[in-house]
Amino acid sequence: MAKITFITRDQQAITLEASSGSVMELAVQNSVSGIDGDCGGVCSCATCHVHVAPKDVSKIGAPSEIEQDMLELDDNANEYSRLCCQMEISEELDGIVLNVAH
Amino acid sequence: MSHTTAAQQTCIVIGASHGGVNVAFSLRKEGWKGRIILIDRDPNYPYHRPPLSKTYLLNERDPQKILLKPVPSYLEQDITLHLGVEVSQIDKEQHVVTLSDGSTLHYDKLVLALGARPIIPPIAGIDTASNLFAVRTLADIDGIRNTIKVIEKPRAVIIGGGYIGLETAASLTKIGVEVTVLEREDRLLARVTTPYMSEFFNTLHSQHGVAIHTGKNVTSINQENSTSWVQCSDGSQYSADVIIVGVGIKVNQELAQEAGLHVDNGIVVDTCARTSDEHIYAVGDCTYHHNPLYDRYVRLESVQNAVDQAKVVAAAITKKQPSYNAIPWFWSDQYDIKLQMVGLSAGHNTIITRHEPDASGHKFSVWYFLNERLLAVDTVNHAKAYVLATKIIKGAIKIDQNTLMDEQVDLTLEHLINANTDS
Ligand SMILES: Cc1cc2nc3c(=O)[nH]c(=O)nc-3n(C[C@H](O)[C@H](O)[C@H](O)COP(=O)(O)OP(=O)(O)OC[C@H]3O[C@@H](n4cnc5c(N)ncnc54)[C@H](O)[C@@H]3O)c2cc1C
Ligand code: FES
Numbered sequence: 001m002a003k004i005t006f007i008t009r010d011q012q013a014i015t016l017e018a019s020s021g022s023v024m025e026l027a028v029q030n031s032v033s034g035i036d037g038d039c040g041g042v043c044s045c046a047t048c049h050v051h052v053a054p055k056d057v058s059k060i061g062a063p064s065e066i067e068q069d070m071l072e073l074d075d076n077a078n079e080y081s082r083l084c085c086q087m088e089i090s091e092e093l094d095g096i097v098l099n100v101a102h
Numbered sequence: 103m104s105h106t107t108a109a110q111q112t113c114i115v116i117g118a119s120h121g122g123v124n125v126a127f128s129l130r131k132e133g134w135k136g137r138i139i140l141i142d143r144d145p146n147y148p149y150h151r152p153p154l155s156k157t158y159l160l161n162e163r164d165p166q167k168i169l170l171k172p173v174p175s176y177l178e179q180d181i182t183l184h185l186g187v188e189v190s191q192i193d194k195e196q197h198v199v200t201l202s203d204g205s206t207l208h209y210d211k212l213v214l215a216l217g218a219r220p221i222i223p224p225i226a227g228i229d230t231a232s233n234l235f236a237v238r239t240l241a242d243i244d245g246i247r248n249t250i251k252v253i254e255k256p257r258a259v260i261i262g263g264g265y266i267g268l269e270t271a272a273s274l275t276k277i278g279v280e281v282t283v284l285e286r287e288d289r290l291l292a293r294v295t296t297p298y299m300s301e302f303f304n305t306l307h308s309q310h311g312v313a314i315h316t317g318k319n320v321t322s323i324n325q326e327n328s329t330s331w332v333q334c335s336d337g338s339q340y341s342a343d344v345i346i347v348g349v350g351i352k353v354n355q356e357l358a359q360e361a362g363l364h365v366d367n368g369i370v371v372d373t374c375a376r377t378s379d380e381h382i383y384a385v386g387d388c389t390y391h392h393n394p395l396y397d398r399y400v401r402l403e404s405v406q407n408a409v410d411q412a413k414v415v416a417a418a419i420t421k422k423q424p425s426y427n428a429i430p431w432f433w434s435d436q437y438d439i440k441l442q443m444v445g446l447s448a449g450h451n452t453i454i455t456r457h458e459p460d461a462s463g464h465k466f467s468v469w470y471f472l473n474e475r476l477l478a479v480d481t482v483n484h485a486k487a488y489v490l491a492t493k494i495i496k497g498a499i500k501i502d503q504n505t506l507m508d509e510q511v512d513l514t515l516e517h518l519i520n521a522n523t524d525s
Contacts, residue, residue, distance in 0.1 A: 021167075029172045038409050040150040040168065042157075043485075044433040044442065045405075066440065069485035073492060 002094040006032045006050070009100060023098070024048040024085035034100035041085035046073045049101035051080040056096040060087065076101050111136035111210040113419060114199060116189045116357070118142035119151065120405050121386030122215030123170045124412030126181045132420040138181045139207065141199075145186035146240050147173055152405060154243050155269035156435050160276055162247065165240060192361035194379050211419050214358055214369060214377070214384040215412070218351035218403065223261075226322035231330055234323070234345040237266050249344045250279055258282070259332045259342035261320050263290035265434045267348035268303060271312050272436040282340050283307070284318040284332065286349075293350075296447075298455055298468060299480060303436070306464075310437060351403065353388050366390055368401040373425045374418040375411050383418065385411035394427045395495070396446050396477075404432045429496055439464060442488040445478030445495045454506055458484060458513070467491070474500055487513060494518075 005015045006027060018026045027035035027048070039045035043066055052060055057080065063071070067086045071077040084098065113129060115122045118140045126140050142148065148170045158168055176183050188202040198206050220236035222228060235245045250256035256279045260267045263285030271281045285292075289300035290307075304314055319335040323345065333339045353368045364370040364378035368390030375383050375391070386408035390401050410428040417424035434441040450470035457466040460483070467487035468480045475498070479491035490513060494501055501518040511517050 025167070031172060031175050031178065036409075038405055039433065040153050040157075042152075042433070042435060042440075044440075066483075066485040069489055072486075072489045 002089050002091055004093060005097045007099045008033045018089050021089055022085050023087040023089060034102045037085060043067055043070055043083055043086055046070050046083060048083050048085045049074055050082055050084045050098040051101055052082055053097035059092055059096055109135045113138050113211040114207060114209040115140045115213040115215055117215030117217055118148045119217055121408035121412050123148045124409050125213050125215060125385060125415050128413050128416030130179045132416045134420050140181055141184040141187055141189055143188040144239060149240060155237050155266050156273060159243050159273040192357060194361050212382045213415055215386050216354035216388040218353045218387045221350045221352050222347060223349055225320050228323055231323045231345060233330060236347050237270055246344055253343045256343045257341060258344045258346060259340050260346045260348060262349035264348055269434060269436055270346055271307060275310050275312055282313040284320055285316045286319050288317050296453060296468060355388060375415045375426060383415045385415055395429060402430055406431050440483055443480045444488060444492045447478035450477050454503060456509060490515060
């Protein structure tokens with residue numbers, strides 16, 4: 001099980017638990033505002049953009065090349081940006097904090 | 103006449119897919135206080151369509167995994183879902199819709215998110231073939247799966263070599279089905295892309311063992327026990343355990359037409375997605391709308407268009423003044439190939455194809471220009487080019503075509519623009 005905290009743009013903190021699936025799926029299943037997941041999780045729409053809390057960056061691998069490129073669609077992207085449909089949930093992610101970008 | 107308060111008003115949305123569901127949720131986000139009733143003839147909770155021909159067909163995933171919204175969220179957002187029910191009539195004078203069971207519902211605002219249905223071409227025997235499916239609904243995919251599941255080495259014939267036919271071919275091949283694609287035109291994807299791309303996909307599928315036959319006009323389907331024979335006008339025939347039809351779609355516009363709304367290659371809407379009736383809006387695959395960027399009327403079949411128009415409608419109904427000016431984009435996933443497209447290529451007079459050094463040899467982009475102006479780009483495994491093109495088209499940025507053609511020069515906006523100012 002991993003506990004993942006989403007902080008939405010209106011500063012609501014939502015902590016959710018899961019052991020598998022993608023982080024985007026977890027967010028959508030729990031109606032986390034700002035994570036739309038319009039393409040269904042195939043790295044095509046960039047509507048699942050989050051900023052990883054700096055303290056958690058080491059727990060999360062680097063984005064793939066395509067994810068990195070797709071992030072550039074969004075002016076709001078920075079070094080902590082991820083498309084969370086590309087983040088698989090595992091024990092490693094336990095305790096991470098993600099700021100929803102929109 | 104008494105006035106209804108905002109909270110007593112009703113918005114009915116017909117069609118609960120990418121368009122309709124996004125209208126309903128966006129309405130709440132925009133502060134609509136009235137009732138929202140979302141109606142669809144499909145009995146399943148609303149789901150994503152793109153995975154149907156891709157991951158869903160491939161991995162037999164749980165339908166729960168492709169839901170557009172979690173089941174409890176409809177209740178939480180106070181959205182009433184009527185599933186498995188069809189709307190049979192709209193009375194725009196009385197503001198009433200009639201359902202297939204004869205009951206009626208009153209609306210203040212009505213949104214048509216009717217989408218489209220697969221074209222079933224007039225082929226002899228097509229109506230009686232028991233193992234024939236389209237690829238549009240969850241039921242279609244379940245039908246395909248249940249048919250091949252009981253056969254040891256199943257053979258599929260796919261009629262139509264467009265995106266949906268090809269994605270289905272890729273998924274079925276991966277799960278061990280022997281696939282034949284029959285395309286009427288002399289190349290795949292003839293309606294939607296260039297000969298270069300057609301050739302690329304032809305080679306890709308052939309390498310994965312799919313038999314591609316172009317220039318094949320299917321004339322009849324004959325059943326022999328559990329095997330079907332798909333026959334073409336040139337006398338050739340192909341045996342199949344399952345037949346899949348993917349020859350395009352027909353807009354579900356009859357309901358609008360019979361109600362007296364303006365219809366022309368789809369339901370005609372203005373910049374805020376309003377139809378010819380001021381209380382009725384339309385979104386998604388069923389609309390014929392003006393694209394300001396290209397200054398022409400288009401009908402698009404994409405998630406992007408359905409979602410973006412839905413947001414526009416929600417804003418319009420809640421009395422903002424939106425204007426639809428999104429840039430069209432689309433994707434298709436086949437094997438390990440990701441195709442991404444942005445813009446509308448129609449009317450181009452120059453094409454530049456650019457390959458990047460890559461181990462797979464499958465990383466390239468096709469750029470469509472009208473003189474100096476970039477109209478559209480198709481990219482294969484090359485999201486960087488896709489993103490760059492999106493920015494160039496959006497900003498109407500002028501770029502240097504010679505630099506673009508030079509595969510030694512890294513693809514960056516700086517390079518493409520700077521060369522431009524130097525010359
Ligand atoms: C297999 C497949 C793969 C695709 N892949 C991609 C892709 O990779 N990328 C992409 O961008 N797009 C893709 N698309 C296209 C995308 O799915 C459509 O553009 C999108 O679904 C359009 O949404 P919509 O709401 O406008 O219409 P639809 O999804 O067609 O929904 C319309 C709904 O209205 C309902 N309806 C119609 N009339 C009535 C009535 N009278 N009463 C009650 N209900 C009614 C229908 O049952 C249907 O559920 C794909 C489509 C398919 C089928
Ligand atoms: S859900 Fe579309 S990019 Fe992540």
